[in-house]
Amino acid sequence: MFALIDGNNFYASCERVFQPELRGRPLIVLSNNDGCAIARSDEAKALGVTMGQPLHEIPPRLRRRLAIRSANFTLYGDMSARVGAILQDAVARVEPYSIDESFLDLSPLRDRLEFARALRERVQRWTGIPNCVGIGPTKTLAKLGNHIAKSALRKPGSYPAALGGVADLSALSKGTLTELLAATPVQELWGVGRQWTARLHGIGIRTALELRTAPRERLRQQFGVVLARTQRELAGEPCIALEDVEPDRRQILVSRSFGQRVDDPAAVGAALATFAQRACEKLRRRGLVAAAVGVFAQTDGFQPGLPQHHANRTAPLARPSADIRLILALVSQLQRGLLRKGCAYKRAGVWLFDLARPDALQGDLFTPATLGDPRLMATVDAINRRFGRNTLGLAATGWQPHPDWGMRQQHLSPCYTTCVRDLPRVGC
Template sequence: MYALVDGNNFYVSCERVFRPSLRGRPVIVLSNNDGCAIARSNEAKALGIAMAEPWPYIRKRLGDAGVVALSANFTLYGDMSNRLMSIAAGLGPRQEIYSIDECFVDVAGIRGDLTARARKLRERLLQWIGVPCGIGIAPTKTLAKLANHVAKDADRKPGVNYPHALARVCDLGALPSSDLDAVLAATEVRDLWGIGPRLSAQLTDEGVRTALDLARMDAAVARRRWSVMVERTVRELQGQSCIAFEDAPAARKEVSCTRAFGEPVTTLAPLEEAVSEYASRAAFKLREQGSHAAQVLVFIHTNPFRTWEKQYSRAATLPLRRPTSDSSAIVRSALRGLAQIWKPGFRIHKAGVILMDLRDASVEQGELALDEGDERDTPRRARLGAALDRINDRYGRGTLQLASAGLGGDARDWTMKQQWRTPQYTTDWGALPMAGS
């Protein structure tokens, strides 16, 4: 039995904790460079604002609707996520963090009323950190995802698709079979976990329009006509658990840092600064998960939406001499790749660094360096990287960095636009909110 705990409109909810005046108002959180909507309050959704809709279009279409746009504050959201996950872990003995605002909790074998236990957890989250959430409980992960969708939909639109009794906390495992069938019949197949738009269209063309239609399909037929993934979804809807529980997140197969620039870059020097910073951030992520990279990919491109401008897009992949997580070695390689693909005369809109062919760092550490210029992590360089990470963690990202990243800080033209970012209330002493006297 699984429970899925999911923060409601998480980014917006985090902002409202520290700005109660935003409650009841249409609020959206924008992506990097304040480009498009990546989180919407229920009030914003009611205005028809779509996920990933560009902010200029929203402002033009709903200029007088009182929409509040905020720049993304990922430092705040990450810290609030850690708090949410630590509290949610009390629901059961094992937890799998699925995303920044979602986690599965294994509740098998827990005695008593699971719905009542989940409601108490929800109240605790609301009281302790101020973030509302939906909780779905079911025998499989796919059904738990569906139960969470039901809990949120029934709370937002009571009685429209699902009964209000299932709002906020929905335990599909406790429903009689007839009531479960009614929930499945009220759910469009496109709303199921793992069913994307293209697959949803294919299933609909074959007459499979609801979750109940899919649940009644023969699993072997689903595999033969579509894929093993669809077969797995069918079995999960039928109550057979097919998706394993992961106590620890799997290591990423690639690590990347990519950004669009606040202003187009037309010369090499600022581009070198940006690529140096992105490569350093990617190296930090690499060390966080205990991996080494064997290849570095660097890319640049112009803005494809500005069709009246000359377009340019190039990428280069360079092998590292030895797999490493050393920032200096990775930055050197990224800058060599940039030198290969740079071409003057274009307005570069975006750049990025992707670290590939990842290896377990513990396996690599036992090998000795071949010579002074060897790029593998020696114990001295590993200690240097760890010290760098500790200092930046304590005093703020960018406190120490490689010289090639420049010294301009957030004043550099290529840094992201974040015109409406709120303070980092929970991680910066200088940004602590003040209570009125």
């Protein structure tokens, strides 16, 4: 038996935890460089702000009514970790699915509904994050239950099966579940995106019930095994297991859009060095090494009147490594001659691929399987964890607090939980 717990309007809710004046106000959180709305409070949704809507396209009369915040992923990541710690303490098996969602294994529990209500209340009381819980015999039905629980909060009485932010689809009768699936558009199902929705509509499948009762073999032939699993899960057959151990990544990509167009190769090089450093930190945190490195740089595609250039290069390392010194040396080589004179670049990135665990690699009699100094890198990581990111780093990153290529974040909130200077002050 599965449960899915999901923070409601997570980014907006994180902002409201430490800024009570935002509660009840229409609030949106913007993407990198303050471009588009990536999170909206219920009040902002009621005003008509859509997901992904560019800020400049929101009418001024409406924009004046909004509280606007730049994305503060440091804060959101720390709040997500706090929620995760509560879940890990409550149940034996937890699968973090995204920054604001986690699947739980409720199989050993008898009174699942009461447990879910207590857990939901505990998360909100201890972190300030409002949330909903969906329960079902499969992950797809648990996800659907979560959607129903949220809908019931926004429109009380719309779903009698959902009470107090929790919906247990496993407790519904066969007829009630059938009615619920018949009223659920197919695009509301987990994993059914726009393209599949259009194709399903084309063959007359518009609801979750119609998907569940469609001919299985025909569906598998037309859409493949992924949608076939979704169909079986709608019928109550578990096909997607709980992954309480995160599988190893196949690649790691770190990229950013610049706050302004950059035509200085040295500034782009500093950005690539910074991204390489971040990528190696993530690589070592997962206990992996990379066998190949890639870099790319792109001009502003939204300005077709300007010179355009989309450049990328890849190269293998001599032997797999997680040592930033070796990886940065390769990044520097790849950057030479990469940029075009007269072009102003808006985005760049570094990716590491062909990842593996060092103990799974085959060496030979004369050379080790990997290169680099793991003890030195572990020391650098330990210092940065204790004293803050960038306490130790590389001169190639430019070491500037506000570089030319830095993101535009005009509405950024403090990092209330991860920076001593930003700790909330309480008057007694």
